[in-house]
Amino acid sequence: MHVATSPDFKRNATRAIADVSLQKALANSRPQFMARRGRAVAALPEFEALRDTARDIKNHTLANLDFYLEAWEAKLLTAGGKVHWCATAEDARKAVLDICQAAGARTVTKGKSMIGEEIAINDHLERAGITPVETDLGEYIIQLRHELPSHIIAPAFHLNLEDWEAQFRKSHTDLPPDRVFHERRDILTEARTKLRERFLAADVGITGANFLIAETGSSVIVTNEGNGDLTQTLPRVHIVLASIEKVVPTLEDCCSLLRVLARSATGQKFSVYTTFSTGARRPGDLDGPEEYHVVLLDNGRSAMLGGEFQDMLRCIRCAACMNHCPVYGAVGGHAYGWVYPGPMGSVLTPALIGIDQAGHLPNASTFCGKCESVCPVKIPLPKLMRHWREREFERHLTPATVRRGLALWGFVARRPALYRLATRAGAATLGWLGRKRGRFASLPLAGGWTGGRDLPAPEGDTFFARYAKAQRRGQA
């Protein structure tokens, strides 16, 4: 498994804010994602109603998850596929390696898979002497740079054109070192040529799955490049990495989710390639894999069912939440320190690696609510982050100073007269002290807060005082 740096979130975030190159990439990419989604949503009058439909389909499936997984499996077995049920990441790594070794694989091509990142399958294959090759353009450069993706649908979100050029010169040493990259297209063409050789040579292809379909036993991938399709069509063996919550009942249900997925993710009406795979090559087929395996992963998800975190299992990994998150926008994906960044990661990561490891993440939120408002399956992300904060507090993982501070605040807040007096005095004092600069770079006892940002000085009176004044004037 990847070593999580989530416990160092604060240090990661400070470093990210000072990283000029990262800030340039964030400033370039985020507004584009937000604008594209906005246009796509505005162009479909039924979009809001489709969000309800999507949420309901997922809720129905999760309530009957065992039934739909068994139905999906039964269909797939009749279509000549194999299912490997894996309770843990370790089980899944072993299942994938066993299939690759049985196939005598030397190289393995890979379509983009977040489950692949979650179980760190590349490291595992490499240790066994098998070469994994990422074929999604963004994943490809991430692999060359030995990094984790910084975004769940745009893995190279944090890179600029000059980073691509530099890495390609460093990695593709067989090409003339003085070649010129005039534009992005030249980068793409070089990657296409390099990866074409890999596609043709691979013994096994590994893809993820956006959905599994109980009605037909299918797995579904959604891509724009076509790399996932080449990955699953050319090699002799196709392995699908999927987690248990990916199943949906029917093709109709899947289409409803697809209608909100691409619009929420890239702002496209539909992705270029939406491909349904069902088993191995059929009699008479001229192409396609001879073996089709699904490695089905639980890894902590079943424990989220039936409780306060079940809503998170609706997630269809569109990334709209992180594209619209002010915290993600300030620090990027790597600061979160594990596989899943942004608001969805702040809820999912503690469930998968433990709140003791990932406690900072649900705290890294302003609760502005933008993530929930753009989520295509209406996951109440701020509420779920608050549940994690409560769990953290209950388990005494919250630092002692924070606990003492909260206890003091609780004492004052339960005494309204004292609370109003204290806040009025505080606001007046801070307002007077900060009347020149309008903000504080540091304050006694608030170093933890002002270490990362300035504290704005209060302007004028407290809300209570102003409300009371307005009421007296008959305005409230």
Next chain:
Amino acid sequence: MSGRATVLGAIRRALHRGELPSDQATLLRARLAAHPRQLIPARSQVPHAEQIALFIANVEREFGTVARVVTPDAVPEAVAAYLAAQNLPSDIAIAPHPELRAMPWDDRPLLRLREGRAEATDAVSVQHAFAAIAETGTLMLPSAPERPTTLNLLPDTAIVVLRAERLVGAYEEAWDLLRNELGSMPRNVMLVTGPSRSADIEQALELGAHGPRRLHVVLIDDAVA
């Protein structure tokens, strides 16, 4: 305990129940068999001529191109004209589909056809569309001996022949065609909307990532005449 029993057991424990009671399972099986339609956007639920216009507009918006011909016999000429206009080679890997075989390719002696799957060296393919979806300008290409998947992926230029009566409004209608005519799910069904692309470099769109750089639809529509 097997992985299967462990995972299913964990799911049922979390949901505070054992296996679903048989009456509930029967209801769910009936839902799978009936595969009810959910909300379908209104834009594609229009007369067929408008669906054709919507399909063409959507393909073009996604950087594909469409040529309309009146009869199947006019397809080879349209393919030759497209390749000449784009200055592309005239060697073609073509799907061994009966409808394509019935077309008068011999009238275009400059086109050199090879039937079968695509190889890495093929520059141009001609594929047969099972159906198409107006809602998003999407082609439905199910795998079959007469419709190899590699033709959709390996060549730089993918040409797809579509009969207008196979064009429907929404995805759900195309799945019903597939269920009615093919019975079971083929090994692979590709829904293709425009040529391959990537926006992984600075979120700027570039065409021709790993799949075709060009997608050209030849639409056989006798209503045009």
